[in-house]
Amino acid sequence: MTARERQRRRRRNSSDPARLLLIGLGVLFGSGVVALGIVVGYVVSIANSVPPISSLHAIDDGANSSVYAANGTPLGVIVSDKLRSPIPSAQIPEILKEATVAIEDQRFYSHHGVDFQGIIRAAATDLSSGKTLQGGSTLTMQLVRNLYVGNDQRSLKRKIREAVLAQQLEKAHPKDWILTDYLNTVPYGTVGGQNAYGVQAAARIFFNRTVGELTLPQVALLAGLPQAPSLYNPFDDATSAMRRRNEVLDKMAQLGYISLPQALDAKSQPLGVQHGSYYTKQREPFFFEYVQQQLIERYGANTVLQGGLKIYTTLNLSFQNEAKAAIQRTLGQPGDPASAIVSIDPRNGYIRAMAESPKYAQSQFNLASQGHRQPGSTFKTIVLMTGLRRGVDPNSTYYTSMPLSFVDPIWGPIDVQTYSNTYGGSMSIVTATLKSDNTVYQQFDLDLGPRNVRQTAIDMGVTSPLEGLPAEGLGGLKVGVTPLEMADAYATIASGGYRNTPIAVTKVVFPDGHVDDLSAPHRVRAFSDGVTAEATDILHQNVLQGTGTAANYGCPAAGKTGTTDKFTDAWFDGFTPHLSTVVWVGYPKGKISMNDVHGIAVAGGTFPAQIWHDYMQVATKGDCPGFPKPTQPIKYQSFTGRYLGGTSRGSGSGRGYQQTYTQSSPSPS
Numbered sequence: 001m002t003a004r005e006r007q008r009r010r011r012r013n014s015s016d017p018a019r020l021l022l023i024g025l026g027v028l029f030g031s032g033v034v035a036l037g038i039v040v041g042y043v044v045s046i047a048n049s050v051p052p053i054s055s056l057h058a059i060d061d062g063a064n065s066s067v068y069a070a071n072g073t074p075l076g077v078i079v080s081d082k083l084r085s086p087i088p089s090a091q092i093p094e095i096l097k098e099a100t101v102a103i104e105d106q107r108f109y110s111h112h113g114v115d116f117q118g119i120i121r122a123a124a125t126d127l128s129s130g131k132t133l134q135g136g137s138t139l140t141m142q143l144v145r146n147l148y149v150g151n152d153q154r155s156l157k158r159k160i161r162e163a164v165l166a167q168q169l170e171k172a173h174p175k176d177w178i179l180t181d182y183l184n185t186v187p188y189g190t191v192g193g194q195n196a197y198g199v200q201a202a203a204r205i206f207f208n209r210t211v212g213e214l215t216l217p218q219v220a221l222l223a224g225l226p227q228a229p230s231l232y233n234p235f236d237d238a239t240s241a242m243r244r245r246n247e248v249l250d251k252m253a254q255l256g257y258i259s260l261p262q263a264l265d266a267k268s269q270p271l272g273v274q275h276g277s278y279y280t281k282q283r284e285p286f287f288f289e290y291v292q293q294q295l296i297e298r299y300g301a302n303t304v305l306q307g308g309l310k311i312y313t314t315l316n317l318s319f320q321n322e323a324k325a326a327i328q329r330t331l332g333q334p335g336d337p338a339s340a341i342v343s344i345d346p347r348n349g350y351i352r353a354m355a356e357s358p359k360y361a362q363s364q365f366n367l368a369s370q371g372h373r374q375p376g377s378t379f380k381t382i383v384l385m386t387g388l389r390r391g392v393d394p395n396s397t398y399y400t401s402m403p404l405s406f407v408d409p410i411w412g413p414i415d416v417q418t419y420s421n422t423y424g425g426s427m428s429i430v431t432a433t434l435k436s437d438n439t440v441y442q443q444f445d446l447d448l449g450p451r452n453v454r455q456t457a458i459d460m461g462v463t464s465p466l467e468g469l470p471a472e473g474l475g476g477l478k479v480g481v482t483p484l485e486m487a488d489a490y491a492t493i494a495s496g497g498y499r500n501t502p503i504a505v506t507k508v509v510f511p512d513g514h515v516d517d518l519s520a521p522h523r524v525r526a527f528s529d530g531v532t533a534e535a536t537d538i539l540h541q542n543v544l545q546g547t548g549t550a551a552n553y554g555c556p557a558a559g560k561t562g563t564t565d566k567f568t569d570a571w572f573d574g575f576t577p578h579l580s581t582v583v584w585v586g587y588p589k590g591k592i593s594m595n596d597v598h599g600i601a602v603a604g605g606t607f608p609a610q611i612w613h614d615y616m617q618v619a620t621k622g623d624c625p626g627f628p629k630p631t632q633p634i635k636y637q638s639f640t641g642r643y644l645g646g647t648s649r650g651s652g653s654g655r656g657y658q659q660t661y662t663q664s665s666p667s668p669s
Contacts, residue, residue: 062306349500376562445473447641561604
């Protein structure tokens with residue numbers, strides 16, 4: 001007769017839970033009719049009140065969620081105070097199953113879920129003494145407690161409920177299913193404030209190994225923990241842990257699971273424990289935390305922390321590694337300022353890189369997505385886009401480059417100079433862009449209307465608060481912007497006018513196999529491709545012969561430099577047809593001047609442009625297309641303004657909202 005046939009016969013011979021309990025009672029009490037009657041009535045009344053196990057919802061201890069890069073490489077595990085990584089039976093070593101059965105429930109394979117002698121003896125003791133019920137639980141009953149009953153106060157009533165449900169569970173599932181589920185749910189102890197549930201999590205935190213890599217002594221140590229995880233914790237009490245491990249080995253030898261020489265050899269071995277790093281080690285921790293926060297906002301903290309999700313992201317590890325390498329090559333000396341890089345694919349909004357120079361142990365702050373800094377002249381591109389969408393011809397629209405010191409009738413005092421304090425007289429918007437002339441762009445901004453510039457910034461993807469004031473056109477923002485925002489804004493130009501919502505996660509797989517596909521781009525047409533094509537052409541000229549020449553690596557590219565007052569922030573924001581990348585350089589803690597780093601003052605055209613060059617040269621290798629022709633070229637319209645040609649100062653009716661505002665110090669190029 002096969003094992004399966006014997007199991008089928010055993011189940012056919014099984015009766016209802018109350019009858020089996022009564023058989024046990026009869027064996028225990030014999031002719032003690034009165035005592036037997038009292039106990040029988042008590043037990044039967046409780047047993048009959050237990051609902052069918054099929055009507056109960058199992059307690060879900062959850063599982064930790066895992067995060068992967070775009071190519072499937074693991075980035076880490078999202079952890080909470082509960083650590084759990086369920087695994088199938090085939091991945092649990094037989095020796096661990098045998099060790100657990102030996103020390104916890106040696107008659108596991110022969111009983112029907114209940115050790116009747118133990119449970120009835122406990123019942124008699126409970127009724128006669130009123131003491132807290134101890135002992136008598138099988139592995140099946142413990143699993144029932146974990147899944148359906150919970151760890152409320154021990155009592156005879158709870159024990160009887162466990163016994164009835166254990167019998168039902170054994171009818172519904174084979175022994176291996178029960179043992180596997182037990183081994184995946186039982187608590188093994190706490191390390192560093194985190195509780196390990198299940199053998200895989202326990203193996204990782206106590207030995208820094210998978211359960212399949214454990215040795216016999218390590219298996220025995222794990223098997224002995226569930227009875228008293230705190231008492232036998234090897235990191236807290238090695239002596240008690242050793243004693244308990246050896247007890248398990250002796251029991252395994254006694255029951256024939258291992259030989260006596262094997263037991264003696266294993267008992268001579270050290271505990272072999274090692275603090276595990278699996279749940280705490282993360283690749284690309286800044287991007288990892290960004291993803292985690294995005295998921296929590298979408299699914300809620302509990303689902304993310306304990307939902308057992310598999311999360312697939314947009315991160316290109318090759319880009320990420322090259323971004324960090326480019327930063328390190330340029331700013332790798334002690335005391336150097338930090339740098340952050342963000343790359344977005346303008347075709348779909350996928351975040352391909354999010355890197356920065358400070359090591360995670362030194363900073364918990366994500367400069368790429370949380371660091372709001374002054375963008376300097378990179379915001380002039382937004383002024384340019386405002387003019388182009390209005391039909392302004394940047395080649396034939398002229399302003400006078402000169403120191404500005406006057407009172408605008410709408411905005412109040414304006415006081416702006418150029419970065420170099422040199423002035424070029426009458427120049428077009430194109431020339432002013434290549435020279436990054438603050439005074440021309442301030443006049444252009446006033447004529448376009450700072451409120452309109454603010455709206456363009458929003459349409460391009462800037463989400464930080466903006467006030468619509470003249471200073472913003474030169475990068476003088478109250479709150480600042482993040483590299484992620486600016487990468488998205490410039491990606492709107494590279495995409496031909498589509499604003500994409502940045503995407504970090506493409507797919508979430510739930511434990512039940514359900515897949516939440518998040519890969520579809522979320523894009524809105526914000527500008528015509530004629531507008532973006534003209535802006536691209538001007539910014540391409542800037543890389544070839546303007547302030548951004550250090551970024552030129554031979555492929556068609558467009559971009560703009562940005563430097564703030566006293567060299568506290570420096571940027572290069574640029575793009576190719578398939579990748580928008582922003583590089584920021586500065587000191588994270590406050591506005592610290594970079595006027596002498598490696599012997600130079602750090603402007604946008606220096607280290608940021610160089611880092612951008614080195615990174616993009618590798619990231620876009622083999623992908624060097626030209627910029628596309630627009631399908632809807634701009635139709636230029638006449639444009640009038642109070643400051644055109646530099647002949648008027650404060651005259652005319654003006655446009656916009658009445659507000660007095662003192663222009664802050666200008667942002668250099």
